[in-house]
Amino acid sequence: SERRTGMVNLNTASKTRLMSIPGVGEATADRILQYRSHSPFTRPEDLQNIKGIGEKRFERMRPFITAP
Numbered sequence: 437s438e439r440r441t442g443m444v445n446l447n448t449a450s451k452t453r454l455m456s457i458p459g460v461g462e463a464t465a466d467r468i469l470q471y472r473s474h475s476p477f478t479r480p481e482d483l484q485n486i487k488g489i490g491e492k493r494f495e496r497m498r499p500f501i502t503a504p
Contacts, residue, residue: 443502446477457500459493477503 444457446468454465467486471477480501483489489497 442500444500446480446483446501446503447472457497459496464488479503 444453446454451462451465451469454460454468455462460468464486467488468483471482471486477483480498480503481494482503483497483501484491484494
């Protein structure tokens with residue numbers, strides 16, 4: 437489960453939970469929520485479709501996230 441692994445599921449996490457990911461502040465958490473309301477994440481790399489999340493930032497976040 438998400439809690440046991442400590443991983444944040446991009447499709448189910450609350451805004452507060454998203455903000456626990458290194459490099460994710462309020463604005464980025466809002467963009468993640470907005471993105472997934474139109475299209476669920478099928479893989480963590482989908483995060484790079486979000487404005488402001490480039491390769492370097494994604495690599496910092498990668499160990500903490502899971503999708504779907």
